[in-house]
Amino acid sequence: MHPALASAGKAQAVPIWFVTPQSYNAASKQLGEHERAFARNADFEPKPGRHLLLPGEGGKLAAVLFGLEAADEPVKDLFRPGQLATLLPAGTYYFANTPHDARLGALAFALGTYQFARYRKSAERKARLVVPQGVDGDELSAIAEGVTLARDLINTPSNDMGPAELEAAARALAKTHSVTVRVTSGDKLAKEFPLVHAVGAGSARAPRLIDLTWGRERDPKITLVGKGVCFDTGGLDIKPDSGMLNMKKDMGGAATALALAHMLMARKAKVRLRVLIPAVENSISGTAFRPRDIYRSRKGITVEIGNTDAEGRLVLADALALADEEEPELIVDFATLTGAARVALGPDVAPFFTDDDALAGEMMRHGAEEFDPVWRLPLWRPYEQMLDSKVADLNNVGGSHGGAITAALFLRRFVENTRAWMHFDVFAWTPSVRPGRPEGGECQTARALNALLAERYG
Ligand code: BES
Numbered sequence: 001m002h003p004a005l006a007s008a009g010k011a012q013a014v015p016i017w018f019v020t021p022q023s024y025n026a027a028s029k030q031l032g033e034h035e036r037a038f039a040r041n042a043d044f045e046p047k048p049g050r051h052l053l054l055p056g057e058g059g060k061l062a063a064v065l066f067g068l069e070a071a072d073e074p075v076k077d078l079f080r081p082g083q084l085a086t087l088l089p090a091g092t093y094y095f096a097n098t099p100h101d102a103r104l105g106a107l108a109f110a111l112g113t114y115q116f117a118r119y120r121k122s123a124e125r126k127a128r129l130v131v132p133q134g135v136d137g138d139e140l141s142a143i144a145e146g147v148t149l150a151r152d153l154i155n156t157p158s159n160d161m162g163p164a165e166l167e168a169a170a171r172a173l174a175k176t177h178s179v180t181v182r183v184t185s186g187d188k189l190a191k192e193f194p195l196v197h198a199v200g201a202g203s204a205r206a207p208r209l210i211d212l213t214w215g216r217e218r219d220p221k222i223t224l225v226g227k228g229v230c231f232d233t234g235g236l237d238i239k240p241d242s243g244m245l246n247m248k249k250d251m252g253g254a255a256t257a258l259a260l261a262h263m264l265m266a267r268k269a270k271v272r273l274r275v276l277i278p279a280v281e282n283s284i285s286g287t288a289f290r291p292r293d294i295y296r297s298r299k300g301i302t303v304e305i306g307n308t309d310a311e312g313r314l315v316l317a318d319a320l321a322l323a324d325e326e327e328p329e330l331i332v333d334f335a336t337l338t339g340a341a342r343v344a345l346g347p348d349v350a351p352f353f354t355d356d357d358a359l360a361g362e363m364m365r366h367g368a369e370e371f372d373p374v375w376r377l378p379l380w381r382p383y384e385q386m387l388d389s390k391v392a393d394l395n396n397v398g399g400s401h402g403g404a405i406t407a408a409l410f411l412r413r414f415v416e417n418t419r420a421w422m423h424f425d426v427f428a429w430t431p432s433v434r435p436g437r438p439e440g441g442e443c444q445t446a447r448a449l450n451a452l453l454a455e456r457y458g
Pocket residue numbers: 232234250307309310311312336337338339340342397398403427
């Protein structure tokens with residue numbers, strides 16, 4: 001069980017009452033007379049995010065009031081109870097009534113206790129929550145573990161999270177679930193994954209292709225591909241300082257793929273899972289790849305380099321080609337691919353692309369249900385011409401508009417034989433603290449996909 005969750009012990013726990021402007025009067029009738037008076041004297045207002053600690057006999061904490069959005073609010077922050085993780089003093093608590101979503105509220109509580117303490121210890125969060133009735137605590141824990149894994153990997157600075165360390169993380173996850181990992185590097189990588197090799201060639205930390213397989217051969221094959229750029233300087237077409245500052249998170253796609261893999265393996269999903277991670281560092285040196293270089297990709301498509309900062313699509317192209325050779329049921333890739341995705345949808349909502357309308361509909365629904373928001377953008381074919389090269393099959397950059405779409409169209413060229421493919425352009429970062437989401441690395445879209453795959457395949 002996650003350290004912030006408890007499976008039992010409600011008898012000694014402190015109740016948390018969720019209140020809205022509409023429900024406050026009725027709810028306060030369930031409090032003791034003194035508590036009701038205290039709340040009144042404290043001028044407590046039942047607004048979203050407001051809380052009040054109610055003292056009881058002997059100065060003990062008797063109950064907690066916590067405000068939520070009204071029931072008829074069209075978009076509710078279902079993670080709102082996650083705020084309590086940092087507000088409450090040490091102790092065990094339980095939900096005395098149901099927030100808008102008890103499962104997500106409890107998950108947010110667990111995720112809200114997250115701290116990145118690898119380099120500086122901080123006071124541990126000691127509030128614990130009894131898993132609400134009807135909620136599967138083990139399932140919740142596995143999801144929280146997956147998210148925590150992704151956050152830790154993303155938050156770890158690049159000096160301690162290069163391609164080798166990312167490989168070690170994949171191996172550690174594989175060991176937990178008793179699976180093996182295959183890694184391709186060196187001359188073999190140069191020959192079999194030319195684009196991965198080219199992007200990684202400028203770094204002293206060797207590029208590699210990580211390949212993990214789990215599950216029964218006869219189950220539906222699902223392949224996850226994650227962009228593992230352990231730092232993105234932009235290469236020779238160097239990024240400005242502001243754009244480079246946060247680029248330790250450029251392996252956020254790989255972290256997301258590993259997080260989802262953990263969720264699937266932990267609940268023994270009925271799929272044959274494969275995870276592919278091209279792990280590289282996009283560095284600047286005498287051996288770095290250059291603008292106008294031309295490479296023949298694994299698939300045979302030749303690619304002219306318009307900009308070395310469009311490196312993510314290059315490493316993904318070879319990994320997607322490998323995934324496609326097996327013709328799985330579904331390929332899903334995750335990548336911190338474009339700044340344009342963030343311009344379009346901001347940091348919270350992850351754009352996704354697919355030609356499969358049914359899959360897109362399911363994805364939108366699960367994104368909303370899991371409070372893991374996604375929004376479909378079009379694979380608008382007429383924009384493909386923006387990727388034309390005069391000397392090669394493709395250029396790695398498009399025009400100055402629609403950057404997230406042209407990046408997705410570039411990737412699409414490397415998935416030819418697989419029935420369904422979905423691409424997520426994730427931000428992988430929370431710029432400032434939100435309920436259940438501390439500032440820093442974030443796992444987006446994996447929870448929604450976990451739910452989608454559970455519904456489809458079990
Ligand atoms: N890793 C970046 C994209 C990125 C930047 C994601 C900031 C999240 C936040 C990617 O490798 C990149 O540099 N993309 C370029 C592409 C351009 C050169 C066509 C971009 O988006 O500017």
